[in-house]
Each structure stands twice: as structure tokens, then as C-alpha cells.
Amino acid sequence: MKKSLATILFTLSVLMLFPSSVLAKVQYGEGEIVVGKNEVVVDDLYVAGKTVRIEGRVEGDLYAMAENIFVTGTITGDTTAIGSDLTIEGSIGQDAYLFGRNISLNRAKVSDSLHMAGQSVNVSSDTLLGGSLLSAGNSIRSDATVARSLMLAGRSIYHNAPVLGEARLAGEDITLGPKTSINKDLTYFLSPENGTIDNQSSVKGVTNVVTEPETWKQKQTIDEQNRRNFGYIWRIWSYVSMLLVGGVMIWLLKKPLNTAVSSLHNRSLNALGSGLLITILTPPALVLLSLTVIGVPLALLALPLYVILLYTAKIVISLAIARTVFSAASISKTTPLFEMFVGVTIFHLLKLVPVGGYFIGMIATWIGLGAIYLPLKQTK
Secondary structure: HHHHHHHHHHHHHHHHHOOOOOOOOEEEOOEEEOOOOOOOOOOEEEEEEEEEEEEOEEOOOOEEEEEEEEEEEEEOOOOOEEEEEEOOOOEEEEEEEEEEEEEEOOOOEEEEEEEEEEEEEEOOOOOOOOEEEEEEEEEEEEOEEEEOOOEEEEEEEEEEEEEEOEEEEEEEEEEEOOOOOOOOOOEEEOOOOOEEEEEEEEEOOOOOOOOOOOHHHHHHHHHHHOOOOHHHHHHHHHHHHHHHHHHHHHOOOOOHHHHHOOOOOOOOHHHHHHHHHHHHOOOOOOHHHHHOOOOOHHHHHHHHHHHHHHHHHHHHHHHHHHHHHHHHHOOOOOOOHHHHHHHHHHHHHHHHOOOHHHHHHHHHHHHHHHHHHHOOOOOO
16 A cells, blocks of 8 residues: 555656656765756756755756755756755856755856845855845845845844845844945834844835834733643644554554665665655645546545655654664664654654754655655665
């Protein structure tokens, strides 16, 4: 049943989104992946690895996931990049969506809007932005002219260049340098505790300072407490339910579980790439399938199966985590149920890590999906 489910979902995604062999290109591996200076990819490019270098030309959209990502070539479509260190020095023909620890744009060109989220974000003065700049991070510095709106949120914000639209800023330490000119309104929100702004800009519109009334603070305190209480209940329920489902799966599907976990040996990056593709491709494939009369029942059937597959992936990765820990500690006398208990516990503790917990859980789920798919691929 699991083989049929994963095969159907992955095949359906590929057939619906890639109707011909030249419609998209997929590359992933554990080392460095390079699109050379003289190389032209005439389709969308999906790439994942430890290091990704795009030095050539991609005539389509780019989807990249790696520890280090360098784009010095030309992307004619949108660019979506997720990684630790992102360096953009090339040309992006449409929107850019960048998520990472350190994000740097130098001598880059983004023809449409630039969206970023990271710990440290830096946009140099020789970068050309044809649309809006929207960014969130701990430290944000922008010296590039913004063709439309500027929207920044972070602890430390520095901008020193013209803004041809409006500007909206929220932070603890905000600086608008002397080169800043805002054609429309400026709206900023300072942190209630020790928030400061150094505004050397010229504003043609209205400058609005957003304050936080005392009644809002009280309401936010109550809402925050309610959200926290609900979060505690949800985490406990999620933990207990996964333990129960994991125990049942060990009882009924012990062999397929062991096969999936074993497939991760020295192939975690392959599993990550496969799981990421399945996660990205399946939802739009189901939407496209539901647009046809005959496809509606199939889409309604495949959707719950896809949700079950995602949940199963979390159980697989939990079991893999436990066995990795026991192997590192040279512990051999364990039972499958105890391994499941330890793995699920570690998985949920990792999800509690501030900020990064969500991404850890998401990446772990992708690896679990890949672990389910890789054995099916080998049997073909």
C-alpha cells in the first residue's frame, strides 16, 4: 500500500507538471552542483545539494536549496532559494524569494520585487531593484534604490537610497541615511522598549509614527497567553498521537518501516531532494487534476493519502533519528517500540527549538518522504 501510494503521488506530480521531458530539469546530490558559465538551461531548474553555483543562464524559474548558494549568472524567471549563505551577483528576470542565515546581493539585478528573510541581510548600492523590497531579519542593510515600496522589519534596520514608492519600517534601531528620499508616505513602528530612529531622509508624503496603546498591550498579553496555552495542548496531543500511531505501524508495518529507515544510510541528501520535490510537486498536481471532470474523484482520493504520507514520513524520520543516536552511543539492546519512543521524543524536542524548530521539522519531513520513495525507486 505504501509503495503504491508514494509511486502514484510522485508519478502524478511529474506527469501533471512536466508533460514533456524538456519542461523542467532536476539536479540534486551531496556535493557541489554547478551550472557553468557557458551552460544554458532552457526550462525551470530544481536543484539541491551542499553547494549550488549558477554561473550560466536559466531560461525559466530557479528553485535552489543548499548550504551555500551562489547566483552569478542569469535567471529569466522567478528565483526561490533556501540555504545558509546566499550570494546573489547575477540577474533575476522576475521576483526573487530568498531565505537564509546570511543573504548578500552585490552588483545584482532583480527586475521585479525582492523578498528576503534571514539573520543578516545586505543589499549593496550597485544592485538594481525593479520592484519592491520586502525583508525581515535581525540585521538589515539596504543601499539600493527601490523602484516601488520598501517594507522592512527587524532588530536593526539601515536604508540609505531613494524609494520611489512608500516606506514601512518596524524595528528596534532604525536608520534612514542622508541619501534616502521617499516619494510617498513613511510609516514606522519602533519597539516599545528603547526603540530609536535616526531619520535623515527627505519625505514627500506624510510621516506616520505607529504607537502601541495600553489597551492593545493588554489585549496582546491575553491573546499571547491563549495562544501559548493552545500551543501546549497541541504539542502534547501531537506527541502522544504520534507515539500511538508509530506503535501501531511497528506492529503492522515493521518491514516497510525498516526498509525506509535503512535507505537513508549515506543517502540523506538524496532523500532530502526527493522529499522536497514530492512536497513541492504534489499540491499543484492535485489542483491541476481537480480541474478535469474525471480527475476530481482522483484528487479527492489522493489528497488524504498525501496527508497520510506526510505523517508517515515524520514517523520514519523519528525512527531513523533514534537508531542513529543508539548507533553513535554503541547501544545495541533496544526494542522497536523503545526506539520509536526515543525518536518521537527527540523529533518533538527539535521542533521546540526557537525560530529554527519549524524548519528542522520541515526538513526532517522531507527526508522522511525521500526515505519512503528511495526504496521504491530502487525496485524499478
